[in-house]
Amino acid sequence: MDKQAKIYVAGHRGLVGSAILNNLQGKGYNNIITRTHKELDLTNQLDVASFFEEEKPEYVFLAAAKVGGIVANNVYRADFIYENMMIQNNVIHQSYVHQVKKLLFLGSTCIYPKNAPQPMKEEYLLTDTLEYTNEPYAIAKIAGIKMCESYNLQYGTNFISVMPTNLYGPNDNFDLEKSHVLPALIRKIHSAKLLSETKFDEVIKDLNVSNIEEAKAYLAKFGVSENSVEVWGSGKPKREFLWSEDMADACVFLMENRDFGDVMASRHPELVSGSLKQPEIRNTHINIGTGVDVSIKELAETIKDIVGFKGNLVFNTEKPDGTMRKLTDVSKLNRLGWKHKVELKKGIEQIYNWYLEINE
Numbered sequence: 001m002d003k004q005a006k007i008y009v010a011g012h013r014g015l016v017g018s019a020i021l022n023n024l025q026g027k028g029y030n031n032i033i034t035r036t037h038k039e040l041d042l043t044n045q046l047d048v049a050s051f052f053e054e055e056k057p058e059y060v061f062l063a064a065a066k067v068g069g070i071v072a073n074n075v076y077r078a079d080f081i082y083e084n085m086m087i088q089n090n091v092i093h094q095s096y097v098h099q100v101k102k103l104l105f106l107g108s109t110c111i112y113p114k115n116a117p118q119p120m121k122e123e124y125l126l127t128d129t130l131e132y133t134n135e136p137y138a139i140a141k142i143a144g145i146k147m148c149e150s151y152n153l154q155y156g157t158n159f160i161s162v163m164p165t166n167l168y169g170p171n172d173n174f175d176l177e178k179s180h181v182l183p184a185l186i187r188k189i190h191s192a193k194l195l196s197e198t199k200f201d202e203v204i205k206d207l208n209v210s211n212i213e214e215a216k217a218y219l220a221k222f223g224v225s226e227n228s229v230e231v232w233g234s235g236k237p238k239r240e241f242l243w244s245e246d247m248a249d250a251c252v253f254l255m256e257n258r259d260f261g262d263v264m265a266s267r268h269p270e271l272v273s274g275s276l277k278q279p280e281i282r283n284t285h286i287n288i289g290t291g292v293d294v295s296i297k298e299l300a301e302t303i304k305d306i307v308g309f310k311g312n313l314v315f316n317t318e319k320p321d322g323t324m325r326k327l328t329d330v331s332k333l334n335r336l337g338w339k340h341k342v343e344l345k346k347g348i349e350q351i352y353n354w355y356l357e358i359n360e
């Protein structure tokens with residue numbers, strides 16, 4: 001990509017999209033186009049077609065999606081499959097129609113089977129059944145991978161799919177019902193600490209409610225009091241966390257330095273050359289992660305230490321655990337030349353400071 005290349009970042013206000021935008025701007029890219037959800041609903045086929053016709057981007061980062069934590073995925077199953085399939089169908093197809101030079105599609109490690117061997121290699125895709133809590137979302141993401149692969153093979157496009165592990169960082173979603181575990185626990189544990197220190201004005205401001213009774217009643221629904229914080233599930237599942245700015249750096253690195261062919265198959269040249277022979281293993285995507293995971297209990301205890309909350313953690317086994325483990329094998333990404341920089345403890349300190357600053 002040269003610095004004047006026209007680059008469309010879809011989802012530029014989200015956790016990953018905002019980090020990609022910053023990374024590109026920091027590297028001197030000066031022809032970036034963006035649209036908010038309100039300005040362009042990517043589920044609308046005609047609007048997306050008109051947008052590509054007008055703007056003709058040369059490169060596309062597809063970081064717009066319907067995203068949420070375990071409960072949101074489990075409850076809003078129809079929205080997750082419908083919106084994600086519509087967004088990716090429209091953006092990937094129009095990228096082909098308008099001859100986009102390269103597109104990066106963001107999937108998720110939930111595409112792998114629920115009981116996949118650990119760490120999970122790219123080739124474990126479609127080898128067994130999925131985790132139920134996020135099956136509709138995962139199926140949409142698998143369709144996205146296969147769409148990129150199919151367009152590459154039939155039409156010679158250069159579309160790369162990446163499968164990030166659980167992400168966190170600035171502009172994350174801190175909603176207690178719909179967010180992922182890391183921002184949810186930061187907010188819950190921070191609120192409990194404020195209650196324990198009787199800093200009621202700060203709690204009221206953070207929740208945007210009119211008085212402390214209302215704030216306490218709201219927090220109680222999520223198991224937060226001055227003495228304790230509820231953690232969903234048994235605390236035994238393990239998760240791997242990647243800082244969003246590292247994730248953005250990996251995405252830009254791949255767009256700058258790698259092609260679909262590198263991802264696909266130095267081991268399977270017949271796929272890239274378009275031969276009809278079906279390969280034994282179809283590597284179509286790359287994992288992005290750290291290769292290190294922690295249990296949810298360890299995560300909650302680390303956040304508790306960093307926040308400085310002295311109360312208890314209470315595990316609510318009525319809430320789902322989800323997949324027990326989904327550690328990525330990142331050897332392929334490392335071989336392609338990229339490795340993460342921010343370790344978990346430092347990242348939690350950074351995101352907690354960010355959270356405090358935006359609430360000042």
Ligand SMILES: NC(=O)C1=CN([C@@H]2O[C@H](COP(=O)(O)OP(=O)(O)OC[C@H]3O[C@@H](n4cnc5c(N)ncnc54)[C@H](OP(=O)(O)O)[C@@H]3O)[C@@H](O)[C@H]2O)C=CC1
Pocket residue numbers: 010011012013014015016017035036037038040041042043062063064065066067083087106107108109164165166167168171172173180
């Ligand atoms: N967060 C995580 O832990 C993980 C995320 N991923 C994947 O990474 C990608 C980015 O996720 P993340 O940054 O966390 O998500 P966010 O929810 O933070 O951001 C999503 C973005 O998509 C935009 N968007 C959503 N729906 C539409 C729509 N119909 N039309 C136009 N824009 C829309 C939103 O726009 P607006 O701001 O204008 O509303 C928002 O900017 C997604 O593909 C996700 O599946 C994968 C693994 C883990």
Ligand SMILES: C[C@H]1O[C@H](OP(=O)(O)OP(=O)(O)OC[C@H]2O[C@@H](n3cnc4c(=O)[nH]c(N)nc43)[C@H](O)[C@@H]2O)[C@@H](O)[C@@H](O)C1=O
Pocket residue numbers: 067068069070071073108109110133134137165166167178179180181182184185230231232233237239296319320321322323
């Ligand atoms: C990125 C990934 O994110 C989703 O999968 P997930 O990893 O299961 O997501 P999660 O972050 O919400 O939970 C991780 C673990 O943590 C536990 N947990 C404890 N306490 C809270 C809590 O307060 N909130 C949340 N959300 N989880 C909690 C929770 O019970 C679970 O055991 C996918 O649906 C899909 O979107 C996807 O790809």
